[in-house]
Amino acid sequence: QITLKESGPTVVKPTQTLTLTCTFAGLSLSTNRVGVGWIRQPPGKALEWLALVYWDDDKRYSPSLKSRLTIIRDTSKNQVVLSMTNMDPLDTGTYYCALLLTGDWYFDLWGRGTLVTVSS
Amino acid sequence: SSELTQDPAVSVALGQTVRITCQGDSLRSYYASWYQQKPGQAPALVVYGINSRPSGIPDRFSGSKSGNTASLIITGAQAEDEADYYCSSRDSSGSHLVVFGGGTKLTVL
DSSP states (O other): OOEEEEEOOSEEOTTOOEEEEEEEESOOTTSTTEEEEEEEEOTTSOOEEEEEEETTSOEEEOTTTGGGEEEEEETTTTEEEEEEOSOOGGGOEEEEEEEEETTTTEEEEEOOOEEEEEOO | OOOBEEOSEEEEOTTSOEEEEEEOGGGGTSOOEEEEEOTTSOOEEEEBTTTBOOTTOOTTEEEEEETTEEEEEESSOOGGGOEEEEEEEEOTTSSSOEEEBOOEEEEEO
């Protein structure tokens, strides 16, 4: 059974850097044609894709947030880490990690999400 | 274009059929995937590819695509289908990016 779980701070201050960890079990990020992505959702609003790391360590970022994002995989720990710099109250929301299968390009499984509030 | 457009809200009478649409240039080249999100829960995949469903998703959920429009069809909507639905696909630039639609709130009357 594949599971994904997000972890990180629940509150960050404006201008700080947010670091979130996605820990997964039951899969290897070295498996061909898989990836792990981060998606966020402000309260009451739509999903927004942030970043992806693929099985071959290729990385992709949302063009609108690329300058603030870094995604790193650690295959030995089965983790994917997302960093977002210069946090703003508008970045408040639930952050999800999800398993991407690139055959038909879909997020097959999602973590439960972690709520991050940006406030001084 | 990197945008997918969905109607904000759709309603359907209990037991009737409803189509939720998603429009975007990327859909001319790629399939959409569809996600159901109920209040307080993470999104869950319901349809992907040509017309595939994950294990456990009822067969009343199906998908189709024509031109730049993808559709999620619920045949015989049930009360438990009331939720937000999001479409997603690869970005049309070919850069292995992802895009989501703005979501559709489905109300079952």
